[in-house]
Amino acid sequence: MKKSVNQLIFAVGVLVVWEGLALLKLWPPYVFPTPQGVAESFWAGIADHSIWIGIAVSLRRVAIGYAISVVLGILLGMWITWSKFLQDTLGGVILSLQSLPSICWVPLALLWFGLSETAIIFVTVMGSMLAVTQATKAGFDNVPRILSMAGRNLGAKGPQLFWHVLLPASLPYLVDGLKQGWAFAWRSLIQGEMLYVTLGLGQLLVAGRDLNDINQVVVVMVLIAGIGYAVDSILFRKLETSLRDKWGTAIAAAN
């Protein structure tokens, strides 16, 4: 209750300051958006369906890209954890590739796949998969030794040890990685969408700039941030709570 009251006060405060600055007319209107202008732009986007289309197209892409990066990321992470050779070799490569901004994958994607849906999804996957890989590896590396010893001691071997001890024990790390992977996937997607006519939210953002429409730019930015936050809460909030409460095994909810 207290929290929501605080949030309400903050939101009203921001609006008042914003409106006040706009009324002072310190900057020309194409540089400084007004609250009314942004609201109008939002309703216009809703009315002509461009916002709906942008959201639908972007969400569909990120769903595909994220799913691919989760599956491949976890598999790769497991592979690296248990192969000394891959750890010595690919381990460093992955670290260095992770420092690559995902937009750097765009030229490669365009050369390989052309101006296509595949190119955008490729950029999304490359932007988020390695975070999942790293978290998977960290998760398995950080399973307390006592737990795997206890598991072996109680008769778990090979696959049993994996499914019943190592996987659940590494779940807290894994969920962290999946969360981070989601944030990276969403960012990478928007970056990819900004480069050519793609119908997604990234494209709407660029269109706003091309039309010198600062209101649309702000609307789309708020939408992108808001959707990123909302999906994060829907996918992970509950999972994190249940992990915190009991270290649950509800990994299915993350996919």
Place this chain on the structure above:
Amino acid sequence: MTNYVLDLFSRSIAGGRVLPERDELSERVKPRKDAPTGETAPNASPAPRRESIALSGVFRSYANSRGSFTPALQNIDLEIEQGEFVCIVGPSGCGKSTLLHLLAGLDRPTTGEITVDGNPVQGPGTDRILLFQELGLFPWLTVRQNVEFGLKMAGISRDERRDSARKFLRMVHLSHFEDHYIHQLSGGMKQRVALARSLALRPKILLMDEPFAALDAQTRDMLHDELERLWKETSPTIVFVTHNVREAVRLGDRVLLMSFRPGRIKSQFQVTLPRPRHVEDSDVACLSKEILGQLREEIDRSFNAEYSREEKR
């Protein structure tokens, strides 16, 4: 006579094998309806007590950071009888835990041989369950699921393992907590869950690594009583490591004193005091004092070793 009956009973539960095949294991772990109880043991010809665990010339050393080897255990020769309760005391760093890990098959001796019922130990097996000092309970499972874990690994059906887990949770007085998660329990309760989890596999040998070290005195007293009762009911061989001499005398048939690094068995004490004993009994105190005298020399040696190492830095 009691010993002989216990012996027969433990053998009948345990099946007498190291590293059994999977199907044999699941058969062995199942609760046996036809297992002879103490009173109705078959009238076989009286056999001498059999040795359960035998170590001969066991050495274990570890590579250290300076590229040489630190000996942890040196020339351990030891025989433990079936159903015996053996306590091992020694200063920290004497290799007590290492010894238990070797017995559990979680670690291997550098040289020497360890046999259980005449079969060399080649890896972990559910006939020898180690109770870790840190317990190693699974935080993502409920109390009952923790107790069921070993049975589940052995492929025992859901109903059977639930019944079995409930039975052992009753034995450690935790029936009302079966759906709790581990972090919701007190230290003593966690200990009892770990004990139930180990006993549920009906191990022939129970290895305990300072299990009660982190508990308050009252809880520890209570768990001593419980452990003694459970030992009588399920009659495993117990090897119990502790740094608490009184605890060792309170519980053990025999107390082994280990020397500071490298760990050797320095002396042995047969404890013939009648059970049930209590840590405050004067007889217990008296024998403890004798053992403690010898232990103190080893503790002094370990202190000196630590100090001289610090000076070298």
